[in-house]
Amino acid sequence: MKVNFNRFLPHFIAIAVLLTISLVYFSPALSGYRVYQSDIQQHKGMSNEVADFRQEFNDEPLWTNSMFGGMPATQISVIYKSNILNHVNKIFQLGLPHPINVFFLYMIGFYIFLLCLKVNPWLALVGSVAYGFSTYFFIIIDVGHNSKAMAMAYMAPSLGGFLMMLRTKKLLGCAVFTLFSSLQIGANHPQVTYYLFLLFGVLFLYELIRNFSNKQYKSFAFRSALLVLGSSLAISTSIPNLYGTYEYSKFSQRAGTELYSSKKNTNKPNDNYKSRALMWSYGKGESWSFLIPNIKGGGDASLAQNESFQDADKYDNLKRFLQTQGINEYWGNQPGTSGPVYIGAIVCFLFFLGMIFWKNKLKWAILLISLIALFLSWGKNMDWFTDIFWNFLPLYKNLRAVTIILIVLELTFCVVAFLWLNDALKNKSWWKESFYFFGKIKSSISNKKMFVFSSSFFALVLALFTLFPSLFFDLFSERELTNQFNTQTLILQRDQQSKDAKFLQENNVTRDQLLAYYNQSLIPLIPKAKSELQEYRQSVVASSAGRSLLLVSISFVVLMFCFNGKLPLPIFYAIVGVLFLVDMWPVAREYLNNNEGVQRDYEHWQPENEKLMPLIATSADRSILNNEVSKNTTLSNQINNFLVQKSNESENALEQREIDRITFGKLNRLTNYRVLNVPSGIFQETSTSYFHKSLGGYHSAKIQRYQDLIDSLLSFEVQKVSQFNTNDIPLLNMLNTKYIVLNSSGSGSFVESINEVYSMNREQQTSIPGILNVNRLGNAWFVQNVVGYNNVNDEFNALKNLDPSSFAITDTSYEHNKKIIGSYNYDNTLRVQMSEYRANKIVYSVQGLENKNPSKYFYVVFSEVYYPLGWKAKVDGKQVEINRVNYTLRGLKIPGGTKEIELYYELESFKSLSAVALASSSAILLLVLGLIYLSVFKKKDD
Secondary structure (H helix, E strand, C coil): CCCCHHHHHHHHHHHHHHHHHHHHHCHHHHHCEEECCHHHHHHHHHHHHHHHHHHHHCCCCCEECCCCCCEEHHHCCCCCCCCCHHHHHHHHCCCCCCCHHHHHHHHHHHHHHHHHCCCCHHHHHHHHHHHHCCHHHHHHHHHCCHHHHHHHHCHHHHHHHHHHHHHCCHHHHHHHHHHHHHHHHHCCCHHHHHHHHHHHHHHHHHHHHHHHHCCCHHHHHHHHHHHHHHHHHHHHHCHHHHHHHHHHHCCEHHHCCHHHHCCCCCCCCCHHHHHHHCCCCCCCHHHHHHCCCCCCCCCCCEHHHCHHHHHCCCCHHHHHHHCCCCCECCCCCCCCCCCCCCCCHHHHHHHHHHHHHCCCCHHHHHHHHHHHHHHHHCHHHHHHHHHHHHHHCCCHHHCCCHHHHHHHHHHHHHHHHHHHHHHHHHCHHHHHCEEEECCCEEEEEEHHHHHHHHHHHHHHHHHHHHHCCCCCCCCCCHHHHHCCCCHHHHHHHHHHHHCCHHHHHHCCCCHHHHHHHHHHHHHHHHHHHHHHHHHHHHHHHHHHHHHHHHHHHHHHHHHHHHHCCCCCHHHHHHHHHHHHHHHHHHHHHHHCCCCECCCCCECCEEEHHHHHCCCCCCHHHHHHHHHHHHCCHHHHHHHHHHHHHHHHHCCCCCCHHHHHHHHHHHHHHHCCCEEEECCCCCCCCCHHHHHCCECCCCCCCCEHHHHHHHHHHHHHHHHHHCCCCCCCCHHHHHCCEEEEECCCCCCCCCECCHHHHHCCCHHHHHCCCEEECCCCCCCEEEECEEEEECCHHHHHHHHHHCCCCCEEEEECCCHHHHHHCEECCCCCCCEEEEEEEECCEEEEEEECCCCCCCCCEEEEEEEEECCCCCEEEEECCEEECCEEECCCEEEEEEECCCCEEEEEECCHHHHHHHHHHHHHHHHHHHHHHHHHHHHHHCCCCC
8 A cells, every 4th residue: 555645744744843832832841950840749748658669669559658647559659550551651752851741742632633523734733732822731730730731631632532433433533532531541630531521421412412313323323332342441441540549539538527427417428528629619700711811810929029010110009018918919719829721812712703603513512511611610609500510420529629620611612613713714615605593593694794793792892801801890809808908807917916925026016016007007008009909900901801802803804814715724824823822822931931040040940850859858857867866776777778879879979869868768668657747737748758657748638537637636636746745645646656846947856845945045945856755655555445436426536535555445336346345465564566667568576475375365556547448467477357446546456475467458459450451451452453454444434
């Protein structure tokens, strides 16, 4: 068969153009820099123990003790080697560095989508640029939502295969759909996948109705069978991850707390989670950001730090007001945002025209899913609609941050825009034809006149925003009206601060001076500052809307010339492509750019080694290290020898961050205690987890029972220890909390009691890093009694008066816990000491039971978090059952004579389903190659 290379030339050019754009936009990546991503730094902290395990054992631990006392690593970091399509994923990325690879995938993915729908390659190139530059895509790269970005990149080609399979070439479409759906699911962002399949569901219903109306029963049945086959295989390749997430969801925050479900009140288990899930709900007025990027001010950066605002020769009252009152550039409904969802003025214009002129009825199905996505993104701002999906749509209540669904609109807007434009450019006569309302009712005006009228209406809306920025909604957020611009709030703030001696001392101000400032300066300034803020924000909205109006007007002129036959298509493609770049590039640059930084080379970039090893140990971390090695010569030698080994293996001298990672990694591997880092924001950071096993951490899906502890009892104990009070902290003691950091910069020694603090001078006190908790119960201990309670609420309430060193408590509503209730043999000579530690395996040596009668039983409580799946125990090699005690810990009933206990994590579902994933991914490769062969080479396709 003779190959026509000219046929492929446009595609090679398209790839070259998209690659060039990607390289230019993210040029620092070619010089060894990587985007500074706050969430990735968080992820590095939480996944560091997993990474160390992977490097040492070339295996996945599936569990980590690095945060929240321990949790499944399947929700943090797992490499699924069984899915061989991961290699295909790398091929599509062309070996490009991050984030060039992701940006390239955004664009090439939509290019593939348009080719699946038979769009002209040159228009497809233009459309891929427009789609790829959607502002939200850059924002998620900037903050570090890498799995979300990858999942979004594969949405478009997956949709292309879906529509091709159901509408045109079923075999080739099945191949494209199956391959890219597998890659999309494998990107491991279930929420994005959920929204994609919601889109598929609406479009499938439309195709079902269309085919049944046309009596295409047999054809549609076969296409549907291919859809089921492709979907099943695609899902199967990621089944270890998907099923693992499903398994864990039963015990995580997503399931809700058991405590409420057993009380006779009106609360529901998911009430708290629902409020968190809907916290980030897009505002109704904010939705105009699709068209006007700064309709709500852009991102939530401080207005006082805005250079253009500060350089303006006005707003003096507002500038004075901002010296003490924090006001952001963003004034929308969300608690905060990194930036708007800007789809593009020109794309929105083309979408609007497509909904009017595109004759394909597919647009109505796309409009329906677009409206559903828009309404769901409003979340708590449209409660009644959200509640329908929350209560009735399976798994919907497991999602969070509902604004993410706007990725559907970013896709559907471009779909309608470019499919309509492609049809319009192919049918030269449409311009002179009569216009049909809803595609059916013939009118007396031509498409040309309707085009002018529709465009004028669209421009009029933009003109209204430009001329009357505050016509449609207020220019202040609810928070601003309640706080900064509320006189009563400021009076309350004044009274509180004037009575706070510590505040007055820290700010070097007297009470009279503070009162005078509020009464004579700040409060009288409110009306003027508010007026100037409204004036400033009017200018922001007017400028942004005016910019969109200008771009739409130019696009209108270009389209008029083209449709009138006065502009050749190659020139039209070039002009429109440039217009998209002029529209989208500057807005994207507002949120991810190559500007020089103040304390580093680039504002948004960092050297690659800093990203791979983002943290340097604090003085408090080093104090913990020094305390551990000073009392254990063997430990000190093991760490030093390991550091020497790694130093010899490295070609260059180790930097401090590398030394810290190696040193603390080995310390973490050879010890097992927990650290409570109070000043860092215990449950909102993972820096502690990077170096130690943390009592805190950062994750949206913690084990729910641990979250219950955080919400009540644990938070109370944290408040106590922050005042150097270590009396009556049973939870911290039973969780083996050895170090309580109260001063991260403290380079001295940890103290054991507040009495030591009193004996120090001021300089010595400021060097104290925190408390060495001598009352902790260690890795495991024997108890005299196990007390049963009838339900989970009673067990939880009993924690308030628990003495975990003497007895344990459990919930007897679980049948297997009834077997452990009662008194146990006990004496002070009994000891349980850890002899080996791995993330997924801990071995203990038992001392004092050697000569005890095997018929007598003893009970051991472990300072490890209980999880019902995967964790198993062996007592001298014999399998025994682990109990949940003290609401969230593990316990074992062991016989006399016991010498060794082993706890190990072995998730059966992971092993068996990994085999399924391997088989499915192999089958997909064979299926894709076979279907392409049949469709392209054998011409056995529609």
